[in-house]
Amino acid sequence: MTNDRSDVSTARSRQLAFNGLKSFTDASFLGVLLILIVMFVYFSVSSSSFLTSANINSMLTGVSILFVVSIGMTFAMLSGGIDLSVGSILALSCILFGKLANQAGIPIGLVIVLTLVAGAMIGGFLNGGLIGKIGLSFLVVTLGSNILLRGVVNLWSNTKTEQIISPFLEGFAFNKFLAVPYPVWVMIVVLALSLYVLRSTYFGRDVYAVGGNADAARLSGINVGRTIMIVYAITGLLSALGGVITVSRVGAASPLVGETLIFEATAAVLIGGTSFKGGAGGVTGTAVGVLFLGVLQNGLAVSGVQTFWQQVVTGTILILAVLIEKFRSEERISSSLSRFRRTTPDPVSPAS
Amino acid sequence: MNDQGGDQRVHAQIDGTATIESVPPLLAAENVFKHYGGVHALHDAALHVGVGEVHGLIGENGSGKSTFLKILSGQILPDQAEITLDGEPLPLGKPTLSLASGIATVTQETTLVPDLSVAENIVLGRRAVRRWWGLDRRASRKRAAEVLDRLDLHVDPRTIVNRLRPDEKQMVEIARAISMDAKVLILDEPTSSLTDEEVAALFGVVKSLKAHGVSTIFVSHRMKEVFEITDRVTVLRDGKLVAERDTAELDSAGLIELMVGNKLEEKTPPTLSTTSGEVKLKVDHLVVPGMVQDVSFEVGPGEIVGFAGLIGAGRSELLKAIFGLHPTAEGRVELDGAEVLSHNPRHAMRNGIALVPADRKEQGLILEMSIKENLVMAHTARSWRLGRPPRRREAKEVAQAVESFRVAGAKGRGGASIGSLSGGNQQKIVLAKWLATSPQAILLDEPTRGVDVGAKEEIYGLLDDLRSSGSAILVSSSETPELIRLCDRIFVMFRGRIVASMANENASESAIANYATGNN
Secondary structure (H helix, E strand, C coil): CCCCHHHHHHHHHHHHCCHHHHHHHCCCCHHHHHHHHHHHHHHHHHCCCCCCHHHHHHHHHHHHHHHHHHHHHHHHHHCCCCCCCHHHHHHHHHHHHHHHHHHCCCCHHHHHHHHHHHHHHHHHHHHHHHHHHCCCCHHHHHHHHHHHHHHHHHHHHCCCCEECCCHHHHHHHHCEECCEEHHHHHHHHHHHHHHHHHHHCHHHHHHHHHHHCHHHHHHCCCCHHHHHHHHHHHHHHHHHHHHHHHHHHHCEECCCCCCCHHHHHHHHHHHCCCCCCCCCCCHHHHHHHHHHHHHHHHHHHHCCCCCHHHHHHHHHHHHHHHHHHHHHHHCHHHHHHHHHHCCCCCCCCCCC | CCCCCHHHCEEECCCCCEEECCCCCCEEEEEEEEEECCEEEEEEEEEEECCCCEEEEECCCCCCHHHHHHHHCCCCCCCEEEEEECCEECCCCCHHHHHHHCEEEECCCCCCCCCCEHHHHHHCCCCCCEECCEECHHHHHHHHHHHHHHCCCCCCCCCEHHHCCHHHHHHHHHHHHHHCCCCEEEEECCCCCCCHHHHHHHHHHHHHHHHCCCEEEEECCCHHHHHHHCCEEEEEECCEEEEEEEHHHCCHHHHHHHHHCCCCCCCCCCCCCCCCCCCCEEEEEEEECCCEEEEEEEECCCCEEEEECCCCCCHHHHHHHHCCCCCCCEEEEEECCEECCCCCHHHHHHCCEEEECCCHHHHHCCCCCEHHHHHHCCCCCCCCCCCCCCHHHHHHHHHHHHHHCCCCCCCCCCCCEHHHCCHHHHHHHHHHHHHCCCCCEEEEECCCCCCCHHHHHHHHHHHHHHHHHCCEEEEECCCHHHHHHHCCEEEEEECCEEEEEEEHHHCCHHHHHHHHCCCC
8 A cells, every 4th residue: 555645535536527626625725725714704804994995905015026926936946946035136126127227217118127037037047057057956056146146236236225216117006907906917917827837838847847856857858957947037037026016116226125035935835835845836825825924914903913923823824834734745644534533432552 | 494483373364363372472463454545455454473483474565565564663553453562562653662662664765874874873863872071982883883793794883874785774774673672673675676695695684683583574575585584474465364374385376376366377478579680779888987888789679688687787877878867978879770879868868768767756756746747747858848738638648558558546547646556556657658758769777676466467568568669678677587587688787797698598597696696
């Protein structure tokens, strides 16, 4: 008997018939989704100012930066790595944006494109190249590039915040389309595209394969190095997108942004059920993880509770999520289930 | 293979009643049940091991052996079980308590810390001897040396474990188990990565343990070893106890019949290739520095050529080099007359070469992914990466592979995790995955490692069928009977060179062993 997930049995195999449902039913973020829903209902009932369109919109817009960065981080973690430099890439994108828009006087639309391309290049060539092509440790490489890029940010900006005046940007940050703020549209588009790429392309499979077992992937003819480069390019691109949203919302390019982003993004991805070892999880979970953090913080704030409680709850949930993953992978769940299922209280062992 | 303890043993019938003739056995496990969801892994299994007895636990993959062993070692909590060790009930579901009670397990996967010394590994996990300045390394070394001596092992306790051969590592594991005063030692397929010589050394240790009154539960797929080392065997089939016998009462055919029921027919003789003269694959002066020395040979279309030799003789490295996995490989490899030696597996695949790697779990499959995704992985590796995998065609492909490779437990479950299949069926998927690339040269490294007898024969049949595709087929195996069963010609390698080549009709286990050990 192999001791793998097979035995989660009949209920599961029945669901296999509904292929579309499958990804949802065995998803590891279901627990967190449940807590999110309970939390949402609780805040809606307990506070009259929570469930208002203004508050929901502001909550969603508030998490939009974390959202896109966390989606990028999901790619890195699915491939079996992590990108510690997301915060610095985001800050560098802000500064680059400011320099291009103010000093070079390039039109805003082009500035946005250039910033995104720069983010993808830094992620892809600096991080991805060293990790994927040269084979260095992702921890060391991205830790190093995080420090390095932060240094570049401080030197280049002279640690000064630079104002960027652009009606276009302002409109993007604060106006709505079909009653939904533009940053939220960006979230939706990023989620949809990532979902498509990961679930419906060969590249998406490659990401899971490389994260699951890079050796086997390579022997199967998958270009592991290139896959890793593209993964970190995506993470860089989405970090830069986070930078663009930051600039639009703040109306300025500040060198101080994104310093704690790495912790929140990693937490969101892990809470969303993506495995720290790679190869399992997905962006839907990350979306749930980010919304969890957003609803918690916003709900506590409108309820007048000290928002530091958000940190306590987030930390607890994060550890619980990892704990649950451990139980899953060691398959104790099935044995404890069968223990619960027994109706007669026959002894677990004659010994005890 | 003495039997002086025979009259003291418990003779259990299949109906579960046990007649105790004199002293109870050291380890007695009765009424062992374990269900996973709706599947029963163990259903009324039992095991009795006497003092100083070497007891074979035999069964096909999926018969419940592993589950049984994991219950004994406390890794799995059974649904129900009555297990006593030395008359005392054995605490269940707690690995540390099983160990403390005296049940130690040595598995295929080494659990040693590679960067520590032999001595440190042996005393690992226990309170080391302390002095006022800290740890007393000399005392640890002495303790380790005593255990190694007891096992008649000549390994310097200061050696870093990383530098040891695989069999030596296993011995150190055994030494560690012994140093914890184990009464029962579980050896779970200890020989699958060892050469004959190393196996002999291992058996020497098992025998000296026996002399010290330590019992051994021995699990192996190799019949020869079971007969060589065990006093008694317990056969499991589908989670049930089928038979418990003295080994001397059985012969190989009888044991296999107990294992598989009646589904195995007479051993199939090899279907040899009929082609002559044509050359499909030509390897010319292939060198991998330090591993393969100037190897040349030719393989005809539809021919199966085997490579025998000890671990480290260069068999695996030769196959890997042809598949482009050795950046330092030099020489010429021609497939259908075209030069195909590369330093990149992707180029090798493009040139029509496939490698079925030796380590299914580490190299052959991605256990997190589904049966389907694993199956199509290799032949879609060159598709446009942003393309959409054709779901319907893939589903059909899985259904076909499951059908023609007779993959048990995979029907209509293409989306299920590959890990849910048993070892033999996983191996069939690995094979199907590579055959889907329509290779012109197929390299198989240990194609049936860790696979049960029935699945083995099925895999042999599949390879026989492959001949008609006209591909060149290369098999490297540490199981000589397998090579004799399969191959038209067998090359024996020793220290990186081909030292002998024999046609199937001239090949014998003893001749191959002779060349493989360098006696020539």
